[in-house]
Amino acid sequence: MHSDRRLAGCKPLLLSALLLTFAGAAQATLFASSAAGYAEPHTASLTFFNGATGTLSAISTTSPGGLAAAGGYGEAAYGALHSSADAVIATDAHARGQGSSLWIDNITLWSSFTGPATARASFSLSGGLSSRVGPSSTGSLANSTIASRVTVNGTDVLSVSGQLVSRNGVIETDEVRVNGANVSFTPGSLAGTYFFDMPVTLGTPFTMVADLTAFVQAMGSSGLDDAAAHSSFGSTGRWGGISSLVLADGTTVSDFSVTSASGFDWSRAYGADVTAPVPEPETYALMLAGLALLGSIARRRRT
Numbered sequence: 001m002h003s004d005r006r007l008a009g010c011k012p013l014l015l016s017a018l019l020l021t022f023a024g025a026a027q028a029t030l031f032a033s034s035a036a037g038y039a040e041p042h043t044a045s046l047t048f049f050n051g052a053t054g055t056l057s058a059i060s061t062t063s064p065g066g067l068a069a070a071g072g073y074g075e076a077a078y079g080a081l082h083s084s085a086d087a088v089i090a091t092d093a094h095a096r097g098q099g100s101s102l103w104i105d106n107i108t109l110w111s112s113f114t115g116p117a118t119a120r121a122s123f124s125l126s127g128g129l130s131s132r133v134g135p136s137s138t139g140s141l142a143n144s145t146i147a148s149r150v151t152v153n154g155t156d157v158l159s160v161s162g163q164l165v166s167r168n169g170v171i172e173t174d175e176v177r178v179n180g181a182n183v184s185f186t187p188g189s190l191a192g193t194y195f196f197d198m199p200v201t202l203g204t205p206f207t208m209v210a211d212l213t214a215f216v217q218a219m220g221s222s223g224l225d226d227a228a229a230h231s232s233f234g235s236t237g238r239w240g241g242i243s244s245l246v247l248a249d250g251t252t253v254s255d256f257s258v259t260s261a262s263g264f265d266w267s268r269a270y271g272a273d274v275t276a277p278v279p280e281p282e283t284y285a286l287m288l289a290g291l292a293l294l295g296s297i298a299r300r301r302r303t
Contacts, residue, residue, distance in 0.1 A: 028104060028106065028262035030076040031074075067089065069089075070085075072084070073085070073214075074100045075101055078103055078105060079238065081238075083100055083213055084230075084233055089227050090225075090226045091223045093220055095218050096215070105266070106261040108258070109202055110257045112255055117199075117246060118200070123150055125236050127231075128232055129230070137226060140218070142228060143218075146190070146212070147212075148161070148210070148237060149209075152198050152200070156179065159180055202253075214233055242258070242266065
């Protein structure tokens with residue numbers, strides 16, 4: 001399985017643009033879909049298979065000339081995106097799978113300062129791409145991709161995409177592309193943490209959208225062909241919080257806070273604001289015993 005790619009031709013997720021149109025009214029939105037998996041025999045018409053949102057959707061179809069199966073998975077939470085897809089074929093068949101996830105939120109940064117500022121944020125990816133074709137294949141292809149974006153008021157501040165294509169045992173494409181506003185990351189690596197800048201105006205709401213799409217396809221054209229493609233990012237896409245805020249004149253702002261329509265604190269990393277667990281009964285008993293012991297010691301000292 002490959003985890004480092006450079007991308008060519010990975011299609012962007014159009015759904016985020018459509019949902020962004022309604023973001024002003026919706027304020028905060030989560031979307032996850034596993035409905036874009038389908039498989040088709042080589043000579044048959046295209047058939048779409050829909051699965052339930054947020055759950056694994058696996059499908060398969062057979063024909064006189066081939067076997068194909070595909071599935072997609074998508075799950076979204078504010079601060080976390082999970083997407084994966086799989087496609088497998090044997091002989092003369094074609095399969096594609098897609099999983100997508102997305103969040104939209106209206107966010108405001110507050111401070112004693114006002115005016116334009118730059119927020120330094122981070123977003124991490126973990127997972128990998130795998131594109132395999134059988135050693136005896138004569139006309140098979142496996143293609144696995146992943147694409148993720150973070151936008152502020154419709155402008156990309158981070159764009160990461162990767163693609164791995166294998167044809168008849170030879171890797172044709174193995175690429176990663178990263179773009180955005182002052183992005184820093186580990187070169188050549190798809191998995192990792194990406195730091196980037198977000199233009200904001202203190203006290204003024206802005207709309208942030210993040211999406212993650214996994215897409216795969218496997219194709220065969222003869223009875224000797226078999227191929228499999230996997231885009232495994234089902235536990236990835238995590239918001240890392242805002243590490244700094246700087247005014248246009250270079251002044252660093254330390255006294256800032258964040259509000260959002262969703263209620264999520266975007267100044268913190270996903271998972272960092274989890275409520276502390278409630279103590280078990282045994283813990284309470286131990287605490288009471290400790291308090292009783294302290295009380296006894298205090299009484300003895302007074303005596």
